[in-house]
Amino acid sequence: MRILGIELPDHERAEIGLTRIYGIGRKNVFQLLALAKIDADKRIKDLTKEEVARLTKALEKFKIEGDLRKEVNDNIERLKAIRCCRGIRHILNLPVHGQRTRTNARTKRGKRKTVGALTKEMWAKLEAQQRAAMAKKQS
Numbered sequence: 001m002r003i004l005g006i007e008l009p010d011h012e013r014a015e016i017g018l019t020r021i022y023g024i025g026r027k028n029v030f031q032l033l034a035l036a037k038i039d040a041d042k043r044i045k046d047l048t049k050e051e052v053a054r055l056t057k058a059l060e061k062f063k064i065e066g067d068l069r070k071e072v073n074d075n076i077e078r079l080k081a082i083r084c085c086r087g088i089r090h091i092l093n094l095p096v097h098g099q100r101t102r103t104n105a106r107t108k109r110g111k112r113k114t115v116g117a118l119t120k121e122m123w124a125k126l127e128a129q130q131r132a133a134m135a136k137k138q139s
Contacts (some may be wrong), residue, residue: 001044003052004059009044017044018055023064032058 001008008017018029035058038051045073047055063071079087089096095105106112119128 001047001052003056004065006043006065010043012040014038014044014047015040020073021064022057023062023068024059028062032062035061054139 001010004021006021006121008020014033015026015029018024018032019026024032030040032055036051036054038047038055076087076090080091081087083131095101096106099105100107
């Protein structure tokens, strides 16, 4: 079933299925269902047209989907523009809320990159270059 352009799974209960809408979570889905006067245990496929209309009208009271995404992005851009600590961490693609980054934060920082370690071949090449430079100085 489609509600406000979002495909909701028919087999799920209303309280779970409605959380697919961006901005509606487990906490405020009960407020939404109370406003629309719909039973939380009812399956989405069992909703009548009248209940869907009440649900759509109740969703207008919440900031969801495009409006909410735009507001969040505007807030992040504002933080970046004023160059505050959180904005700088957004720019550097680091965790913003004080998490540890020495060992974790792989989702945000990406795949591990080894720093300062050389292979045996690279060590041998460096040593050969150093020996050649020392030999030039001595002669």
